[in-house]
Amino acid sequence: MKWVLLSAAGALALGLFAWLWRVFGGTSRVDLLVAFRNLVQHRRRSAFLGGAIAAVTAFLVLLSGLSAGVRETMLRTATTLMTGHINVAGFYKVTEGMSAPVVADYEKVLAVVHEAVPEMRYAVARGRGYAKVVSDSGSMQLGINGIDVRAEPAFAEVVQLASGNLGDLAKPNTLLLFESQAKKLDVKVGDMLTLSAPTTRGINNTLDVRLIGIAHDLGLLSTWNCYMPAESLRELYRLNPGSTGAIQLLLRDDALPNTPAIMARLRKALEARGYRLLDPDPEPFFVKFDKVNREDWTGQKLDVTSWEDELSFFSWTLKALDGLSATLLAILLAIVVIGIMNTMWIAIRERTREIGTLRAIGMQREQVVRQFLLEALMLGLVATVAGVVLGAVAAAGLNAARIPVPIGAQIFLLSNHLFFAVHAGTLASAVAAITLVTGLAALYPSLRAAKLRPVSAMQHFG
Numbered sequence: 001m002k003w004v005l006l007s008a009a010g011a012l013a014l015g016l017f018a019w020l021w022r023v024f025g026g027t028s029r030v031d032l033l034v035a036f037r038n039l040v041q042h043r044r045r046s047a048f049l050g051g052a053i054a055a056v057t058a059f060l061v062l063l064s065g066l067s068a069g070v071r072e073t074m075l076r077t078a079t080t081l082m083t084g085h086i087n088v089a090g091f092y093k094v095t096e097g098m099s100a101p102v103v104a105d106y107e108k109v110l111a112v113v114h115e116a117v118p119e120m121r122y123a124v125a126r127g128r129g130y131a132k133v134v135s136d137s138g139s140m141q142l143g144i145n146g147i148d149v150r151a152e153p154a155f156a157e158v159v160q161l162a163s164g165n166l167g168d169l170a171k172p173n174t175l176l177l178f179e180s181q182a183k184k185l186d187v188k189v190g191d192m193l194t195l196s197a198p199t200t201r202g203i204n205n206t207l208d209v210r211l212i213g214i215a216h217d218l219g220l221l222s223t224w225n226c227y228m229p230a231e232s233l234r235e236l237y238r239l240n241p242g243s244t245g246a247i248q249l250l251l252r253d254d255a256l257p258n259t260p261a262i263m264a265r266l267r268k269a270l271e272a273r274g275y276r277l278l279d280p281d282p283e284p285f286f287v288k289f290d291k292v293n294r295e296d297w298t299g300q301k302l303d304v305t306s307w308e309d310e311l312s313f314f315s316w317t318l319k320a321l322d323g324l325s326a327t328l329l330a331i332l333l334a335i336v337v338i339g340i341m342n343t344m345w346i347a348i349r350e351r352t353r354e355i356g357t358l359r360a361i362g363m364q365r366e367q368v369v370r371q372f373l374l375e376a377l378m379l380g381l382v383a384t385v386a387g388v389v390l391g392a393v394a395a396a397g398l399n400a401a402r403i404p405v406p407i408g409a410q411i412f413l414l415s416n417h418l419f420f421a422v423h424a425g426t427l428a429s430a431v432a433a434i435t436l437v438t439g440l441a442a443l444y445p446s447l448r449a450a451k452l453r454p455v456s457a458m459q460h461f462g
Helices: 002-024 029-041 043-081 106-116 153-158 166-170 179-185 230-237 253-272 289-294 312-350 352-360 365-401 407-413 424-450 454-458
Strands: 086-095 098-100 120-134 139-147 161-164 174-178 192-198 204-215 225-229 246-251 299-306
Touching: 029 043, 029 365, 043 153, 043 312, 043 365, 043 424, 086 106, 086 253, 086 289, 098 289, 106 120, 106 246, 106 253, 120 230, 139 179, 139 230, 161 166, 166 174, 166 204, 166 225, 174 179, 179 204, 192 230, 204 230, 225 230, 246 253, 253 299, 312 424, 365 424
Parallel strands: 139 225, 174 204
Antiparallel strands: 086 098, 086 246, 086 299, 120 139, 120 192, 120 246, 161 204, 174 225, 192 204
């Protein structure tokens, strides 16, 4: 059945191509000139329909830009705060029932990563932990990230401080919190806090740290993440200098679509070097502890994940946004199709005698269809080009305005302002898609016009 349907679809596409070739194969400069003059002659109708198409195209550009902007913002923020495009994390078990997020001798693992992933821009080592943060007036459980802020310039581009100095995070026994965390703990820059966390041996350890900065909130990820120097995190957990929590790989943009294949290649390379790996599991690392603790092994196992795995709890946000965009796009295209068909019917009624005259002097039906389709495609092309320019300018203006996002939306958008990502490919796709829809919407009225009998059409007084 599948091959029958494919064959039928192929035959239909071939037949449509052959028909279009017959209609447009003889298009000349004169045909284009006549189509242009017809649009100019009916300038009021052309301006009205063209304006509607341009407005729809501009809205489509903004809608696509918002969807792409949200995705890019989420990816950029997430790959700065908690995950790389690809992660090589570790679970280390001293006993069967207790695991810790540790990669031992991570520099050896990093050497394998460099060899197996030439598509990598750079890699960073991040410590991972979970501790109770205690102030004079409160306490809360937070995920602790060990970071070398001097080796991660992108961190300063994403994390904007409300107070303090990010460079001080390079000093030992310091801590960076977000605004909502500092408010709950009732602390300010310069205050001392105490971290309490269980070590890999199951013994609680404490460390006094100084708050050096309070960053603006960045949505859900900033509610449980805080940052301290990697060396201080090792001191808190009594880890040796060769240990870290995860190696985060940042890929080149052109390699992102190949992430699954790169992950598979990396897994094979690690296994070939004798490393034990966890089975692929598309979930964040912090939900895997219960499962790992129930398994009867000790020592170290590595876990290779993607940013989509680590942010799987956010996937519904992107799916909802994509669904909303698809629905709005369908509505917009329906409006365009109905408007074009209605306008074409009016044009045909107004030009019935003209069509009859042209048919009487020898114009073939294919030429009549060609004439109307050329007018529709020409109008669609001009209007969509104007629309994408308008949409791109509007997107640039909105980005410059840095429109604030409500607190509730920040939780899921991982940003405190809207961002529209408009790329050349998006603009070209919008022009091609809307122009094609314009032509298809004009096809049926054009066929009806071509079927008018010359004698009847010439006698029409509409």
